[in-house]
Amino acid sequence: MIRLSQLRGQRVMTRDSAQQIGSVRRLLVDPAAGTVVSAELEGVVGDGKILSWSDVASIGPDAVMVDSADHVRGPQSDLEQRFTAGELDLDGKLVLDEAGDALGPLEDLEFDEKSGRLAGIQVPGHALALERLVAVGPDAVIIPRPG
């Protein structure tokens, strides 16, 4: 398991040339699939800033490793286009359950580092098990009603 907070700002390096190509700025979660699908990097030379989660080779205590810089690209899917345009941001967003009760700002997300599958969410005072999100938008992250 790995947390959003562990990855934010973490440097991304290539295995083929031991180069740092950037650092992790944000992660894209596909809400319905409940899966981290991409990462957006910052400090990258060149146009592309997106990395598929499936192209992450390994995550260590000091770096996220990818096979080569070729994996860093522009947005492809619909979700990635919206992500690049500034939508689907998770950091500090208000977490609301689908019944309309607020849980506080999103503090962290926990997910499986290999598959990207969500396992849980951290809000002030609670850690909740979570498999998917109902929606992510400008005003909230909506989660299924617990229990």
Add this chain to the structure above:
Amino acid sequence: MSRVLRATDMIGQPVMTLDAATAVGEVRDVLFDPERARVVGFTLRGRGLLSSPLIGILPGDWVRSVGRDAVMIDSETSIVRERDGLQAAVGQQREVIGKEVVTDGGASLGRVSDVVIEVAGPAANVVGYEIERPDGNQLMVPISGAVPVSGDALVLPADAEQRAANGLSGLREQIERSERPATEVGA
């Protein structure tokens, strides 16, 4: 689990879409049908200082859930915008706040100052009327069904005053007691 709250406490609550996690407006008024003791919808206003005072109506049927912090709807299309015909959207609804309350014995109790509703998921029922008497005191009358209403007044049973609850907390207690399953006390 249900909640009992004043309808006026809902004013300003954001209305959030489940498809786009966007707050499309906030509650401006709560609309009631006293004859069915139900909330039948909400009028909405825009959010923020320079926003529109009236953006449309949200019919009760399109509300997915009334939560502590937001009213949840499927999407923006759940809101009936002004030009589409506001009145037709909610059918029977009446102005209740400010209306005179008269008992069927012919006594005037005062004017409705607030409506107390019980919310469970998407449904919201009227469970009490708070009445401001001419002397300034408040009377909290529990409601358990239809209340006849005309353009001039709401009519409550003659014993309404006797059945009055001790404020909002008293009304909540009464409701909780009536909803708790009956249990044997002692042997």
